[in-house]
Amino acid sequence: MGAAAVLAGVVSLVTVAGLVWTAHLLRVGTMDALDLARKVATPVPASAVDWPEMHVLAAVSQGTLGEPGLALLHVQWPARPDWTATLLVDLGSDQERSLGLLSEWCAACASVSPSRSAGTAVELRRRQSLDRVRAELLSEDNSAPRLDTCR
16 A cells, blocks of 8 residues: 555645646747747848847957956857847856856757847846846947858
């Protein structure tokens, strides 16, 4: 009788874990779909932040710890590899964590969904994940030279 109760508990635990994982995947998938639907409404985006997705080709800190969290991001639109931009962003007080995430995304050639928030605030979210970087967009250069692309 005790073994049957343990088996029932294990089966219940596995079922609950599967349902939680399914809910997580649905949430992330819905976020990706909503981001893409918003972006498709802009046929020719004027800014890299309006692209449906981007790859971070380089992330370079422009300061030291204790100073404002300025960073340069060189990004590319994967669907149009000749479209690149360099963004000057202020990562704020979360600079160390944000640069770590951006570096990981760069190394993994991860697909990133950019979006605008209030004012000049931007949010970069790795697709198929809940990882996010929030920053203030200070400047953007769309005439940046093209670096190696993600393959």
